Amino acid sequence: MTATLHSPAREQRTSPAPGKGRGRIRNRNRLWLLVFLSPWAIGLVVFFIYPLLATAYFSLTNYNGLDSANFVGLRNFVYLFTGDEIVRTAAYNTLWLVVVLTVLRVAFSLGVAAVLARVQKGGGLFRVLCYLPSLVPPVAATLTFVFVLNPQIGPVNTLLRHVGIDGPLWFNDPNLSKPALTLLTLWGSGELMIIILAALLDVPKDLYEAAQLDGAGAWTQFRRITLPTIAPVLLFGMVNSIIFALQYFTQAIVAGSVASGSADMVGNSQIIGYPNNSTLTFPVWLYQQGFRAYHMGYASAMAVVLFVVSFAFTALLIRQLRGAAHTEGARS
Amino acid sequence: MTALLESSPPVTPAVPRRRRNGRRTLDFIAVHSVALALGLMFTLPLVFVFLTAVMSDQQALSSELWPREWHFENFVAVFQKAPMFTYLTNSLVYSVLATAGMLLSSIPAAYALARFRWRGGNLAFMLVIAAMMLPPQVTAVPLYSMWASGHLTGTLWPLIVPYFVGDAFSIFLLRQFFLTIPEDYLDAARMDGCSEFQVLYRVLLPMTKPGIAAAALFTFLYTWNDYFGPLLYVGERQESWTLSVALASFRGMHRTTQWNLTMAATTLVLVPVVVLFLFAQKSFVRGLTFTGIKG
Amino acid sequence: MRARLRPALILVAAGVLATAACTAGGGGSTEPAAAPDSSKPVTVTVWSNFADRELGVLKSTLDAYHGKHVNVTIDNQGSQDDDKITQAIRGGNPPDVAISFTTDNIGQFCSQGSWQDLQPYIDRDKVNLDDIPQAVRDYTQFNGKRCSLPMLADVYGLYYNKDLFAAAGISSPPKSTDEMLEDAKKLTVKNPDGSIKVAGFLPQWAFYAYKPQIVAPSFGAQWLDKDGKSGLGKDQGWQDLFGWQKKLVDFYGQDNLQKFTAGLGQEYSADMGFQAGKVAMAIDGEFRTAFIADQVPTLNYGTAPAPTSRPELYGGGYTTGTIIGIPKGAKNPGAAWDLIKYLATDTDALVTLANGLHNVPSTKSSLSSPNLKLGDQFKPFLDIFANKNLASNPASTIGDQYLKFVSDFGTSWENGQVTDLPGGLAKLDKQIDDAKALGGK
Structure with missing residues (x-):
């Protein structure tokens, strides 16, 4: 088994055009290459490279979307790092999600997948049940959880009350709103479960049998055989979760607004981040600054920071993943 | 593995036979x-x-x-309170056109990345990964300004058009599928005088139908569930709302409603996805396992 | 190939950058657009944040206009809050007529020119603005720029449930905030498990109408200092307000309060806390009388000016108003102006709207119209509107953002995260001023 992210050149086992007329074919190929790649190349320029450059430019301006942008130097960045109190909270919230979500999402998915891998009766049904929530549109899933975890009328606290427990405030408690978002995310992490499950089922059985003959216990087998074999998949799960947490937006903005009980529309400045800015993630504040308050220059400065951080994570994890792929390749 | 969600042999517990x-x-x-x-x-x-x-x-x-x-x-009552059919139509337009555009633009690109050897191929693949990982909020300001200068915000175009010029995730996924087809098949076709275009459409595509179905499903689902994009570009204009935006705003707009109608609307939004899933389980699973593993 | 592509990329990028830097242009002319030919059909789009019943009331008035100008078709769209209006202006697809419930964002609307200057139209048609009370004239402009006209005003006062008052043995509504605190405690009924069954008064920020700008007048709290900077730290009123509020929150216990409000009905539904008899006192707008008449006509309630911390403040209250204007980039500004003129100055139109919405009419002629039918419970609001202590919150170039800062601060204060009230308020001032500076050139 080889892992995801390695370059195509390494996989090219045979050269594309053996035999005579290589030069002509190569020229012809070059034309086809251009044809095949040109839509994507246009997309790359217009929707990736240009906006990145423009974001960098706008981050140095005062721009409200109506008047043309004014160059203001580093003022936005100064405000970002020294003035804006809310952005600090927002960065903390996002960092919290990056750490907690990544760890729990991978661990939880691994746990569920491990159970599913051992189910003998009704395995298909259980898998469908575990996977289904991940398909629920995030807005619908968030409304579901805000309702289910409503402190007063929500089913969870109702059930807790029946067994004599005074349920917590969940989305209405600044200390529990992020854990509640975490629950919501775990509930919908079926995709990762299935990916890990597939990897678990792919572990060669003879490896286990050999280990059993050596008298290895279940934990040793897991640590020595299962874990190393599925490591690339777990790493993929980590990258995926980190990127997911860095752009955490929909669930946060919807949960905060709806749980506030206000009659204002979702995303209204007065209710985002409810309670006490605890659900105000970095992308939510970026959106609010850029597209509600129209401090588009400032929002661009925040975007630059978000870009740098997410790019660093991506690069770091791609390197690790490729490293893991190499060692994996060597083993099998 | 294709039938992962239906049934597959369980990993039998590692208990030696002599135990009780x-x-x-x-x-x-x-x-x-x-x-x-x-x-x-x-x-x-x-x-x-x-x-x-x-x-x-x-x-x-x-x-x-x-x-x-x-x-x-x-x-x-939900349909009476809100023009759900309009929102449903918008969601369908967004998802169907985006999926179609993705297939048109991303299949050739994925093929080029999987099967051509060229200087810059590595860089191109890294760019695909980078674009795939980029949080959408990073580029929102200039893109919004760009569409606004063309007076196209408030319409579904800013959401759909990008899919016609290549979707990074789909390119990545399709490339993974294309790599599974042995080069020999393609070479055989080339020897028969097929052009690269014919190799792609006559040989590779029929062999990777499941992969293409998976990429299409993921694009459909992603756009169907998308909230940030529609909120940004069509939030201002109710006639262009998709179901996600409408559902998020349901309580704010219909201020006399209670939880029951909100939950009824929620049910209506998630039912189509569940139905789609039940029809296309296999493709989902195939796609999923390919995003994570298999080179 | 890469080398050849690169200059092209840069060229394309530069080109797109140049076009993007100037968005949503047009509509900056000062020349008023002519009213449309009465024989030519024209469609005017009207956006407001009204919903359900209230949207219907607006529609009937717009229908009356259509009856007089049959060539003008009106597309009446509800549930369009300020955010959506500003977004549509940025995107270049604004409505012809925009209606906003509050004056929170007028600073942004006028200063950035996202709402057009109405002065040329007013001069051309010789509209008599003297018919509009001075206070209302003030809050519909910003720094001398008139980008909106008032379409009815809102006034906030105390609502109290007479049955619950009787049950608690209280004979009259509180006049001072101290009395209100005592009454709120007396009126609160708890369940055996300690949770709240009926709350005397709900002091939770941004829940229902409990917002800083609405409560501030009760404590005489001032927003700005002499120099126009944020002046919350220098004003005793704010310390009184937050001190009072914390006493009430501590009385309930914050968890209890949160749990209770999470189970209450939506703000404009029949099950809204006060209407359902689960909240004994509320500070709310005069329009609530219409909701009660419509949804729970049997509710036995009274209205009065909001209690105040100092006796000399009593009788006034918070006012804001619905404002109406022409967004930048509107397709039919001429027709839009004609409709705005009708909605803002026509006595019959204002009286019909006021009767339907239970709002305070915003011209002197309509205020004295014999056709006003607003009921006894509405009377106190007219008195508050005429009182010298009527107060509003200042418009600012950052729109309503400073209100978020204030309620955020209020929440940290009731949580106990902020313990030094004057120090915290001074920091809050800096936060508001810094945010204002961000939008400067």
Whole structure:
């Protein structure tokens, strides 16, 4: 088994055009290459490279979307790092999600997948049940959880009350709103479960049998055989979760607004981040600054920071993943 | 692995034969009760949503779990309160056109990345990964300005057009699928005088139909579930709202409604996705396993 | 190939950058657009944040206009809050007529020119603005720029449930905030498990109408200092307000309060806390009388000016108003102006709207119209509107953002995260001023 992210050149086992007329074919190929790649190349320029450059430019301006942008130097960045109190909270919230979500999402998915891998009766049904929530549109899933975890009328606290427990405030408690978002995310992490499950089922059985003959216990087998074999998949799960947490937006903005009980529309400045800015993630504040308050220059400065951080994570994890792929390749 | 969600041989517990059968039974019971608990945990929230959706206004504000009377007319009321058909149409337009555009633009690009050897191929693949990982909020300001200068915000175009010029995730996924086809097949076709275009459409595509179905499904699902994009570009204009935006705004817009109607609307939004899934389970799973593993 | 592509990329990028830097242009002319030919059909789009019943009331008035100008078709769209209006202006697809419930964002609307200057139209048609009370004239402009006209005003006062008052043995509504605190405690009924069954008064920020700008007048709290900077730290009123509020929150216990409000009905539904008899006192707008008449006509309630911390403040209250204007980039500004003129100055139109919405009419002629039918419970609001202590919150170039800062601060204060009230308020001032500076050139 080889892992995801390695370059195509390494996989090219045979050269594309053996035999005579290589030069002509190569020229012809070059034309086809251009044809095949040109839509994507246009997309790359217009929707990736240009906006990145423009974001960098706008981050140095005062721009409200109506008047043309004014160059203001580093003022936005100064405000970002020294003035804006809310952005600090927002960065903390996002960092919290990056750490907690990544760890729990991978661990939880691994746990569920491990159970599913051992189910003998009704395995298909259980898998469908575990996977289904991940398909629920995030807005619908968030409304579901805000309702289910409503402190007063929500089913969870109702059930807790029946067994004599005074349920917590969940989305209405600044200390529990992020854990509640975490629950919501775990509930919908079926995709990762299935990916890990597939990897678990792919572990060669003879490896286990050999280990059993050596008298290895279940934990040793897991640590020595299962874990190393599925490591690339777990790493993929980590990258995926980190990127997911860095752009955490929909669930946060919807949960905060709806749980506030206000009659204002979702995303209204007065209710985002409810309670006490605890659900105000970095992308939510970026959106609010850029597209509600129209401090588009400032929002661009925040975007630059978000870009740098997410790019660093991506690069770091791609390197690790490729490293893991190499060692994996060597083993099998 | 293709039938992962239906049934597949379980990894038999690692218990040597000479151990007692009782241990096995215990193991069986333990695993299945945990699985049962998990199954319940994953399903119950949706059951509660449905039960609340058919409650009366008053009961939805109480902490009772089971409807006293079944108000199925709540689902009709949602359609009366909000132009759900318009939102449904918009969601469909967005998802269907985006999926079509993705297929048109991303299949050739994925093929080029998987099967051509060229200087810059590595860089191009890294750019695909970088674009795939880029949080959409990073580029939102200039893109919004760009579409606004063309007076196209408030329409679905800013959401759809990018898919016609290549979607990074789909290119990545399709490339993974294309790599699974042995080069020999393609070479054979080339020897028969097929152009690269014919190789792609006559040979590779028929062989990777499952992969293409998976990429299409993921694009459809991603756009169907998308909230940030529609909020940014069509939030201002109600006639262009998609179901996600409409659902998020449901309580704010219909300020006289209670939880029951909100939950009825929620049910209506998630039913199509569940139905789609039940019809296309295999493709989902195939796609999923390919995003994570297999080179 | 890469080398050849690169200059092209840069060229394309530069080109797109140049076009993007100037968005949503046009509509900056000062020349008023002519009213449309009465024989030519024209469609005027009207956006407001009205919903359900209230949207219907607006529609009936617009229908009356259509009856007089049959060539003008009106597309009446509800549930369009300020955010959506500003977004549509940025995107270049604004409505012809925009209606906003509050004056929170007028600073942004006028200063950035996202709402057009109405002065040329007013001069051309010789509209008599003297018919509009001075206070209302003030809050519909910003720094001397008139980009909106008032379409009815809102006034906030105390609502109290007479049955619950009787049950608690209280004979009259509180006049001072101290009395209000005592009454709120007396009126609160708890369940055996300690949770709240009926709350005397709900002091939770941004829940229902409990917002800083609405409560501030009760404590005489001032927003700005002499120099126009944020002046919350220098004003005793704010310390009184937050001190009072914390006493009430501590009385309930914050968890209890949160749990209770999470189970209440939506703000404009029949099950809204006060209407359902689960909240004994509320500070709310005069329009609530219409909701009660419509949804729970049997509710036995009274209205009065909001209690105040100092006796000399009593009788006034918070006012804001619905404002109406022409967004930048509107397709039919001429027709839009004609409709705005009708909605803002026509006595019959204002009286019909006021009767339907239970709002305070915003011209002197309509205020004295014999056709006003607003009921006894509405009377106190007219008195508050005429009182010298009527107060509003200042418009600012950052729109309503400073209100978020204030309620955020209020929440940290009731949580106990902020313990030094004057110090915290001074920091809050800096936060508001810094945010204002961000939008400067």
